[in-house]
Amino acid sequence: MIYIREFEIYENDGFFIAEPLDMEGGTFGESFEDAVKSASNWLRETALDSMAHGRLMQGGRLNGTPSHGGRVVVVSVDCDLSRTDAVTAADAARMLGVSSARVAQMCESGKLTSWKEGSRRMVLRQSIEARLAENPKPGRPKRPEAIEG
Structure with a gap:
């Protein structure tokens, strides 16, 4: 389009x-x-x-x-x-070093850009690269009150 x-x-x-x-x-x-x-x-x-x-x-x-x-x-x-550089959710999980369930969460929260092609979820490669560039730390983020105390 x-x-x-x-x-x-x-x-x-x-x-x-x-x-x-x-x-x-x-x-x-x-x-x-x-x-x-x-x-x-x-x-x-x-x-x-x-x-x-x-x-x-x-x-x-x-x-x-x-x-x-x-x-x-x-x-x-x-x-x-269909002409966009994208990978499957499973490939995105391997690239990010996380589970497929975590990729689904990141897609739902908007941290990764994705869409469905039939039954497959496709993830925009650029959104994966942006996430890798952020270099997020493993684990859950600390709550603000836990950081202050």
């Missing part, structure tokens, strides 16, 4: 901000071109997340006007879950 959104690109504190005109969120880059590329990546990830969760992506209205004195650019992405 092709997603088309407008972004306002404007300079702020030495960076170029890429803000979608009719959606929440956004991204940035070190140059105008970098911000446009970052907007494209942001739009792709937002679209994939919406598809994985069975939601319609917000926005889509065109002919917007800038509100920060920047330039409006149109960004489009063609994305489809």
